[in-house]
Amino acid sequence: MTAPKRISFQVVRDEVKRRIETRIWPQGALLPTETQLAEEFNCARATVNRALRELADQGFVERKRKSGTRVKKEPSKHAKLEFSLARQTVERQNSTYRYSLVERNVVDSPGWLASQMSVAHDARVLHVICMHYADNRPFQLEERWINIAAVPEVEFADLNEHGPHEWLLKAAPFTEAEVAFCAVSADGRLAEFMGTTTGASMIQLERTTWRDGQPMTFARMTHHPGYCIRTKY
Amino acid sequence: MTAPKRISFQVVRDEVKRRIETRIWPQGALLPTETQLAEEFNCARATVNRALRELADQGFVERKRKSGTRVKKEPSKHAKLEFSLARQTVERQNSTYRYSLVERNVVDSPGWLASQMSVAHDARVLHVICMHYADNRPFQLEERWINIAAVPEVEFADLNEHGPHEWLLKAAPFTEAEVAFCAVSADGRLAEFMGTTTGASMIQLERTTWRDGQPMTFARMTHHPGYCIRTKY
DNA sequence: TAGTGGTCTAGACCACTTT
DNA sequence: AAGTGGTCTAGACCACTAC
Numbered sequence: 001m002t003a004p005k006r007i008s009f010q011v012v013r014d015e016v017k018r019r020i021e022t023r024i025w026p027q028g029a030l031l032p033t034e035t036q037l038a039e040e041f042n043c044a045r046a047t048v049n050r051a052l053r054e055l056a057d058q059g060f061v062e063r064k065r066k067s068g069t070r071v072k073k074e075p076s077k078h079a080k081l082e083f084s085l086a087r088q089t090v091e092r093q094n095s096t097y098r099y100s101l102v103e104r105n106v107v108d109s110p111g112w113l114a115s116q117m118s119v120a121h122d123a124r125v126l127h128v129i130c131m132h133y134a135d136n137r138p139f140q141l142e143e144r145w146i147n148i149a150a151v152p153e154v155e156f157a158d159l160n161e162h163g164p165h166e167w168l169l170k171a172a173p174f175t176e177a178e179v180a181f182c183a184v185s186a187d188g189r190l191a192e193f194m195g196t197t198t199g200a201s202m203i204q205l206e207r208t209t210w211r212d213g214q215p216m217t218f219a220r221m222t223h224h225p226g227y228c229i230r231t232k233y
Numbered sequence: 234m235t236a237p238k239r240i241s242f243q244v245v246r247d248e249v250k251r252r253i254e255t256r257i258w259p260q261g262a263l264l265p266t267e268t269q270l271a272e273e274f275n276c277a278r279a280t281v282n283r284a285l286r287e288l289a290d291q292g293f294v295e296r297k298r299k300s301g302t303r304v305k306k307e308p309s310k311h312a313k314l315e316f317s318l319a320r321q322t323v324e325r326q327n328s329t330y331r332y333s334l335v336e337r338n339v340v341d342s343p344g345w346l347a348s349q350m351s352v353a354h355d356a357r358v359l360h361v362i363c364m365h366y367a368d369n370r371p372f373q374l375e376e377r378w379i380n381i382a383a384v385p386e387v388e389f390a391d392l393n394e395h396g397p398h399e400w401l402l403k404a405a406p407f408t409e410a411e412v413a414f415c416a417v418s419a420d421g422r423l424a425e426f427m428g429t430t431t432g433a434s435m436i437q438l439e440r441t442t443w444r445d446g447q448p449m450t451f452a453r454m455t456h457h458p459g460y461c462i463r464t465k466y
Numbered sequence: 467t468a469g470t471g472g473t474c475t476a477g478a479c480c481a482c483t484t485t
Numbered sequence: 486a487a488g489t490g491g492t493c494t495a496g497a498c499c500a501c502t503a504c
Contacts (some may be wrong), residue, residue: 077410
């Protein structure tokens with residue numbers, strides 16, 4: 001007796017993936033239709049559909065109505081990058097987290113910021129500078145500008161105990177964000193904050209966020225020299 | 234007449250997302266069961282299931298059998314980072330790409346590499362250094378070590394026209410990878426390759442890849458000063 | 467052991483795209 | 486006009502897990 005076990009979409013997904021990786025279906029090749037695969041695997045078309053949909057999400061194949069499913073020429077492998085709070089990142093490496101507010105004031109948006117965030121030139125913004133420490137050693141310097149029009153309550157938020165990032169996440173989650181990673185050299189001020197020497201190389205993360213299309217905040221987070229961002233895929 | 238239109242999983246997904254973002258369902262709250270939501274939206278349970286599954290993938294909710302679906306406390310927003318060939322990255326910014334092989338030789342794996350890639354200390358590896366240019370200006374210096382045991386054919390591959398990255402992608406796609414982004418200061422040799430001055434800050438990407446559990450290659454890619462990695466989410 | 471999500475099925479209709 | 490993927494349904498059974 002053959003096993004009358006039901007075929008799972010994972011079996012289909014993995015087998016199709018295998019055929020792609022072993023070049024049984026080479027780059028650019030047209031796969032059988034969903035109906036044909038369903039017959040081959042003796043399962044419902046919906047099962048094949050889910051398998052192929054996942055492979056499309058993962059960048060292995062490209063699907064188009066009428067044309068069919070093709071193996072991608074240059075598989076666009078992508079990694080997931082998590083953006084957590086500094087506190088979470090620090091605690092995940094089993095270090096003790098400490099937060100310190102450096103500066104906080106309300107200003108009119110300078111030109112570069114207005115342009116960066118697409119707000120009016122004279123928009124009122126809350127400017128915050130704060131430090132995150134891991135085991136009492138500088139971990140990250142955070143400088144942030146928050147569009148008060150988008151989050152009026154922030155003007156009266158208490159930022160002495162917790163950083164603006166934490167406050168925002170709880171009070172006003174963003175819906176869209178743009179991120180850039182750069183490498184920067186420490187100038188005198190940065191070096192002082194991070195307890196390092198002028199010229200040290202550090203990873204800087206700049207992030208702009210929107211909420212329902214309205215610009216909310218621009219943040220620049222500079223990490224201590226030697227910090228690496230790691231991920232797998 | 235009310236529109237007898239069928240409810241799509243996207244409608245359900247977006248409405249649930251809205252309720253989470255507007256705190257109608259606050260952090261940690263238990264959502265209705267799939268069956269209840271299906272009744273509310275007047276659709277099939279499978280439709281609700283797909284909507285909630287996507288939200289779980291995106292980090293908005295956590296699902297557990299028997300316990301139900303909960304709003305995540307700290308939504309783990311994550312961005313997709315694509316890792317393309319240097320050539321693709323350059324061409325995408327409308328620059329002209331040029332490749333140049335700098336060095337190529339077969340060596341016994343030094344200790345640090347054996348440890349990094351988890352191969353034997355005396356494993357034979359192909360060591361390649363090459364440059365990628367954008368509009369004839371240095372774009373990326375790539376230094377790569379390839380485990381010959383994992384990809385024997387590479388020993389005789391022609392790397393004069395195209396980089397090892399392209400060759401590997403076509404000949405032996407990897408199945409797993411680990412990545413680290415760091416910021417480094419240019420030493421004399423790096424500065425010379427990148428046409429910059431000693432001490433310049435540059436983004437360095439280190440990647441180790443495996444194929445079916447077997448270590449394949451370790452690559453270190455250093456980008457010209459000022460290069461940023463950008464993404465959205 | 468009971469409740470909840472996870473998945474499969476068989477069939478149907480829709481929507482996009484190429485011809 | 487026709488072919489292919491995209492999605493929904495209604496029902497069923499399974500698998501995990503809290504109780």
